[in-house]
Amino acid sequence: MDNASVIAALAALAQESRLAVFRLLVQAGPEGMVPTRIAEVLGLPASSLSFHLKELSQAKLLTQTKAGRSLIYAANFDTMNQLLGFLTENCCGGNPCSPATSACCPNPEGVQP
Template sequence: METKTVISALSALAQESRLAVFRLLVQAGPEGLPAMQIAEQLEIPPSSLSFHLKELTHANMVIQTKAGRSLIYSVNFETMNGLLGFLTENCCGGNVCSPKSKTKCSSTKETYS
């Protein structure tokens, strides 16, 4: 994935309403949701939602399809997976990535990894 595409996708997601829309659409799966249902579930005015969906579509994070008179929006899973792959590429120098857990022993106040 090209850096320019990654920046566009991250910029589109870096806003509270757009992130909420994207997460709702991820939950909906490939079938997606009609715009009206997104607006109702997230309590976003249709005019604002239209702006946010345009931004997500422009960044190729969301796909718009027509079903009769309705517009259905779904996540572009190819772009989403590409973004996740880009962000985690070369993670931990090729080693298994798992966070070290730090716990404190209550009796000695020492930290163990």
């Protein structure tokens, strides 16, 4: 993932409603949801939701498929995983992180950053 794509994805997620939409679609899984259901669950007006879906789609964080006359939006897990990988690729100085901790880079020597 290049810097421009990362910046676009993070910018798209840096808004409360878009973040809520993305998290809802991650929870929905690959089946996704129709916009009317997204709007209903999150209490967003259709016009606002349309704008947010467009922004997330342009950042390649969502996929859009047609099912008859309906559009189905789903989280783009490939882009999400690439973004997470980009953000953590240099974690712990390139050394594997300990699966026993929730922190990416524990400081076993106690050295202050």
